[in-house]
Every structure is written in structure tokens, then in C-alpha cells.
Amino acid sequence: MTGTSFKEATFNEAAKYIENLRTVGPVKTGAHCKNKWAMLKQIYNTIELYQSHKSGCHWDNERGANIEGPTAEAVWEEYVSRKPNFPMKSFKNSGWPYYSKMEEIL
Secondary structure (H helix, E strand, O other): OOOOOHHHHHHHHHHHHHOOOOOOOOOHHHHHHHHHHHHHHHHHHHHHHHHOOOOOOEEEEOOOOOOOHHHHHHHHHHHHOOHHHHHHHHOOOOOOOOOHHHHHOO
16 A cells, blocks of 8 residues: 655645646635545555455456456455445446556556
């Protein structure tokens, strides 16, 4: 697991940069960017934990956990029902397009 973070100035600069890309929604602040970064790290760390601690479980960036069949479904549902594993829920049969980019950063 990684704890990489950035200084407040970096989040503030990121907010300025993405302002030019915004088409809807509120103006983003450094705090918004910091919260989004924390969420992305949580997802990344949860996937890393799943890969390292779930022996025999599948993961790839295209199909995610690739859960097939009633036995795998039951194990999956029990796994994601625990609070720390909940971010994995959306990756049952689809990968996370940001995984490789997060790997580069972290």
C-alpha cells in the first residue's frame, strides 16, 4: 500500500488547470482535487489488497475480478460486504481504467 500524496500547492494548481476543462458543475478547488486524489488512492489500494491477499482470485484491468458462477458469486458477495472491501464492488466484471496510470504515479 502506498501513502503518496502531494502538497496543497499541487492540488491548488491542479484545480486551476482543470478549470479550463470544466463544462458543467461547480468550480473545483484544491480541496476538491485532494478529496478526489484520496478516493482514487483508496480504490487503487483496495485493488492491490485484493490482488495480494485473495489467493486464486482473478484480476485484470479489462474484466476486473471476472466473477462467474454461483460459487464465485457467493465468495465475491461475502468479500465486498465487508466495509474495507466495498470499493471493489464495482469491479466484479469490469476493470478500472485508471489502474495503470495510478501505478505509474504511485
